Amino acid sequence: MTAKYGWFLLAPPLATVCVLFVVPVVYLFWVSLHAPSTSELYAASLTLHNYVDLLRDSFYLTIIGRTLGVAAVILGLCLVIGYPVAYFVAVLPPRRRMLALLLLLFPLMVSNVVRAYGWVALLERQGVVNTTLRDLRWIDAPLDLLYTPSAVVVALMTILLPYMVISIANTLAALDRRYEEAAQALGASPLRTFVHVTLPLSTPGIASGTLLVFLLTLSAYVTITLLGGPRSKLLVSMIYDSVTAFQWPRAAALAFVLLALALVFTALIVALLRPGRVQGTAR
């Protein structure tokens, strides 16, 4: 049916994606290749200086390193906590599994600024954690929990954890249980069965959860700002600061450094975990 008037269906959405997604991103790249200007958005001359300056500046390299470090810790925690939870959810009976997935999905629908504020209310000097510890007489003076890299890690990890759990749980729930039964019937211990059968078969879920968590960590400006404060800035904070300082070419170059990190990481995960290979054989 669609073939008869197909191109009329395609034209509006395709035009939207091109004009409001492809064009602005290409334009941003174009701006990143120009010198800054005080009167215009960018100067006329083409240059690679924005990138060269960033990658030579130890300040930005430190920020990039810190960004990758924070992302790595969040990713590690999400995997270590998320995998057993996903397993727990995956083996529930269907109706209960659906409710568990809904309970994981609901927080993802609440705006991240609200979820970050929940952590601020817990961790600030007059927050729930400090007042509770004081009432229990475990501490005399409030602890400085907010505005630390750990606060960013804990809050962002819990905000993104449902993505990891849902991704892995969906793969595990679709997995054919007979593979595990076969391994055990052949004498493999539960641990061996897990390491050699279940874990490899769940790599598609691990890969998609890992990618989601990493990509969302990179652009989580609001959470990073509210919990990290001015001292724990990450790459995304630098993009925002450059924009508010009207340094358009620098902001553009930083944005593409962030995009490059995202692309390299995606390529790495796909090459290492090869999720497509598993999907072909597991079903």
Next chain:
Amino acid sequence: MTGSSRAGAAIRGVATIVAFALIVFPILIVVVAAFSPNDYFQFPPPGFSLRWFAEFFGLENMRSAFALSVELALASATIATVLGTLAALFLARRRGAIGALLQSLFLAPLVFPTIILGVALLLLYKTIGMPVFAGLLLAHCVVGMPYGFRTVLASAQALDPALEEAGQSLGAGPLRTLFLVTLPLIWPGVLSGWLFAFIVSFGELNTALFLTGPGLTTLPIEIFSYLQFQGSQLVIAAASTVQIALIVILVAVIERVVGLARITRAR
């Protein structure tokens, strides 16, 4: 699971309790704090009051931010779902390299770092002189479109093509077939796509961060700037609870109209 060890079961149980506590508790705290009678949040709360909600709706900034967020979500979800539905109908039966390429193009805004999209749109808008409201609306459309596209695509692919062919062989033109056969059959996908696009727009931060202007701020951005410049006061808890309540209502609507299974499968 058949042969898993007792230790494995214990690890899974503990991890699940810890994870759900860490995920749910910060949201619960916000809701509890919103009903606090005091100037400062005490836990456990000493009483119950609606004063912070009164304060929230009494603040001009907050009220207009809430109104703008609802307007934007309604309009952008509608536009995004119409566009997503068109794309999904086009791609539902198409195989091959071009189909796959178009599909990833339509889904790309889902995984593309939205902060970059925000900066890119801001620069484009500055260059062409886009008004603030239109700019925000279009940005929310781009962010919401993949949700409409994805849910409708799933519905359209599950559709039996014989039904559309039957409509056409009985003399219905393509448009009549679309409105009398195809749309009535895929409407659960269309509706849940719309609701997802609404929810995404209503909580959107990363593009709105750059695209809101003086006097035109969305609720999430208003909450963010209030937290940054005036500290965490309980009116923020009330604003957040309003945000949460609206999503609870929407999820209940999805459950009623299209069923829970569609929500948990949609992601």
